[in-house]
Amino acid sequence: MVFFFLFYQRNKTEGFWVIFLYCILSAVADTAHHHIPKVYSFYIFSSFTIIEYTLFALFLYLSFKGKIFKYILLFCSVLFYVIAAFNLIAKRSETFDSLPVSLEASLLILYSIFFLYEQITDPAIFYVYYSKKFWIVIALLIYFSSTLFLFIYAASFTRQEHKTYWTINSLFDIIKNLLFAVSFAMKKNKQLKHPLEDLYPDTY
Amino acid sequence: MILLQITNPGSNVSLVLYFGTIGMLALTIGLIVFIIFHQRKVIRYQLRLQRMEQDQQKLLLNASIRLQEEERQRIAADLHDDAGPLLATARLYLNENLVNLDKTTQLQSIYNAKSIIDDTIQLIRNISHSLMPPTLKNFGLESAVNDLFQKISGSGSMNASSRFHDYRERLQSENELIIFRVIQELVNNILKHSNASFIHLTQNTSGTKFFIRLHHDGRGITQNDFNKLNKSNVGLGLKNIQSRLKVLHGKIFFEKDMSQTYYKVTIELVNEEEEKLQEQE
Numbered sequence: 001m002v003f004f005f006l007f008y009q010r011n012k013t014e015g016f017w018v019i020f021l022y023c024i025l026s027a028v029a030d031t032a033h034h035h036i037p038k039v040y041s042f043y044i045f046s047s048f049t050i051i052e053y054t055l056f057a058l059f060l061y062l063s064f065k066g067k068i069f070k071y072i073l074l075f076c077s078v079l080f081y082v083i084a085a086f087n088l089i090a091k092r093s094e095t096f097d098s099l100p101v102s103l104e105a106s107l108l109i110l111y112s113i114f115f116l117y118e119q120i121t122d123p124a125i126f127y128v129y130y131s132k133k134f135w136i137v138i139a140l141l142i143y144f145s146s147t148l149f150l151f152i153y154a155a156s157f158t159r160q161e162h163k164t165y166w167t168i169n170s171l172f173d174i175i176k177n178l179l180f181a182v183s184f185a186m187k188k189n190k191q192l193k194h195p196l197e198d199l200y201p202d203t204y
Numbered sequence: 205m206i207l208l209q210i211t212n213p214g215s216n217v218s219l220v221l222y223f224g225t226i227g228m229l230a231l232t233i234g235l236i237v238f239i240i241f242h243q244r245k246v247i248r249y250q251l252r253l254q255r256m257e258q259d260q261q262k263l264l265l266n267a268s269i270r271l272q273e274e275e276r277q278r279i280a281a282d283l284h285d286d287a288g289p290l291l292a293t294a295r296l297y298l299n300e301n302l303v304n305l306d307k308t309t310q311l312q313s314i315y316n317a318k319s320i321i322d323d324t325i326q327l328i329r330n331i332s333h334s335l336m337p338p339t340l341k342n343f344g345l346e347s348a349v350n351d352l353f354q355k356i357s358g359s360g361s362m363n364a365s366s367r368f369h370d371y372r373e374r375l376q377s378e379n380e381l382i383i384f385r386v387i388q389e390l391v392n393n394i395l396k397h398s399n400a401s402f403i404h405l406t407q408n409t410s411g412t413k414f415f416i417r418l419h420h421d422g423r424g425i426t427q428n429d430f431n432k433l434n435k436s437n438v439g440l441g442l443k444n445i446q447s448r449l450k451v452l453h454g455k456i457f458f459e460k461d462m463s464q465t466y467y468k469v470t471i472e473l474v475n476e477e478e479e480k481l482q483e484q485e
Contacts, residue, residue, distance in 0.1 A: 116239050120246075128243055138236060145232040149224030165218075168225055 015062040019136055019180060022055040046088045046097040053080060053104040056140060060111045063133050065122070069114045076107050098155035105144040105151055112141040132183045139179030146172045260435070264450070267443030279331060286327050294320040337384070345380040346371050349387060349405060356391065356403070364391075366405035375414075375475070382448050383416065383471070386456075389441050390418055390469055398422025398467070409475070416471040424467025430458045449473075 029048040036044060057077055064070050084100040115137050119128045128134045150168050157165065297317035301310050340348035346368040356364040374380065387405070394400055400422025408415045425433070433439030434446055449456055454473040461468050 113235070116235070120239055120243055127247075129240060141232050141236070142229070145228040146225050148228055149221050153221055165221060168221075 014133065015059050016132070016136075016184070018055050018059040018062070019183075022052065023177070023180065025051055025055070042097065043088075046084070046100065049097055049100045049104055050081070050084050050088075053077075053084070053100075053108070056108055057111065059136065060108075060115055063115055063137075065118055069111075069118065072114070073111055076110075080104065080107060096154040096157075098151055098153075101151040101154070102148060105148045108140055108144050109148070112137045112144075116141075130186075132186045135179050135183035135186065139176045139183070142179070143172045143176035263435070263437075264443050264447040267440050268447050270440060271444050279335075282327070282331050287324050290320050290324045290327065294324070336381070340380060340384050341377070344371075344374045345384055346407070348380075348384055352388065352391065353403070353405065356395070362395065362400065363402040364404075365402075366407075368407040370409045371407055379452055379473075382452055383473070386445050386448050386471060387416065387418075389445050393441055394418070394420050394422060394424075398424055412475050414473040414475050418469040419461070419466050421466050424460070424469075425458050426460060427458050430456070 025048070029044060032044055057073060061070055061073050064073065080100070080103055083103060084097075087097055087100050115133075116128070119125050119131070119134065125131070147169050150165055153165075154162070294317040297313040297320070300313045304310060304313070337348050337351070339351045349366050349368075353364040353366045356362055375383070391403060394403055398420055400420040402419075402421055404419045406417045406419075408417070430442060433442050445456060449471070452473050453476075454471060457468075457470045457472070459468050459470075460466070
């Protein structure tokens with residue numbers, strides 16, 4: 001959040017506000033989780049999962065160039081919301097919403113791969129790592145792929161197991177936030193001159 | 205969906221969890237590294253291609269500069285070696301008029317000077333015509349090519365004929381000049397190197413495409429030879445053809461006839477004006 005404001009001029013376009021909003025909501029949800037009685041934690045987790053998915057999916061939707069990927073995202077989102085809503089209503093007794101979170105992680109991994117595929121197949125884009133969005137997507141990819149197994153098993157954890165294994169989530173959450181910070185701090189036009197321009201300085 | 209939520213785990217949860225997490229992380233990092241390296245590789249490959257194209261452009265440019273220089277040298281030599289002495293001689297005759305007061309000698313020297321000046325005019329006209337054929341300028345490509353082929357045939361060294369099947373509307377004059385120069389260069393090559401007994405030129409159109417085909421029965425080159433010569437330092441004329449056709453976005457194909465007896469050169473051009481018209485329709 002600090003980095004977003006520090007480099008506000010670089011981040012005010014291209015949908016970075018979505019990630020900023022996510023950072024705020026994530027901080028609020030974490031704080032609420034520690035201060036609200038455990039019986040409500042399922043609702044907090046479930047609601048946060050839906051919001052988290054919505055924000056990341058929106059960011060990726062805004063980043064996609066191809067219509068087909070946008071349609072896939074929309075279709076999968078409908079599926080996700082149905083399952084998440086069903087889970088929220090039907091499984092109130094559980095402590096963690098494993099199914100929607102795992103589904104969310106899988107879908108976001110898939111969308112991230114779509115995004116990277118678009119980036120490498122677009123001839124106008126060179127050196128993907130000079131793009132601010134690339135680092136956001138890498139953060140998502142690393143976070144969700146590393147925590148996928150944790151989320152799949154989370155519903156079955158005992159309190160002790162939860163404490164032990166939740167370190168994985170915390171660790172990759174930090175990595176994700178660091179990568180977000182890198183992205184926010186990157187210059188907007190850090191893209192160097194296209195290497196092919198050097199050959200024909202006057203023609204490009 | 206069961207796969208996405210384990211509610212009754214076995215005893216080896218930690219093992220699956222750690223290996224699963226490490227495996228997924230390794231896959232992700234592998235994917236990122238692959239993307240970065242793949243992209244760098246693609247860029248390197250594109251750079252290499254661009255460099256090769258740039259080298260080719262340099263060769264073509266050098267060829268066209270050398271040809272221009274050769275042309276200038278030829279014109280300079282023509283003017284210096286032929287027109288210069290002729291005019292100097294005419295000046296001598298006229299000078300004689302100032303010294304010699306005899307009427308008959310004066311008349312004779314004026315007549316000589318006049319005839320030398322006529323020769324000089326003819327010479328300069330020839331130089332001018334070689335730079336820009338008047339037939340091409342006034343009557344178009346078809347007439348200029350027919351004229352050129354008649355001259356070749358008239359020399360008796362070779363049987364040359366041309367036929368334009370569909371040339372009702374003239375191309376732009378600068379395009380006609382480029383095509384004419386290409387034909388001249390090709391014919392010149394055939395005369396110099398092929399030892400052919402005939403050349404036949406045909407013109408055709410197909411849709412928005414404009415074709416000129418040259419047939420001859422001498423020794424010719426194929427597309428492979430053309431490409432090789434284009435990349436080497438020899439074959440100045442061929443490079444010149446290539447660079448001229450590049451201006452018109454045209455293509456040239458060198459091949460042997462189906463019967464393996466004749467060599468065939470095809471020039472393919474796109475009539476951009478007609479293409480635009482068709483697109484509008």
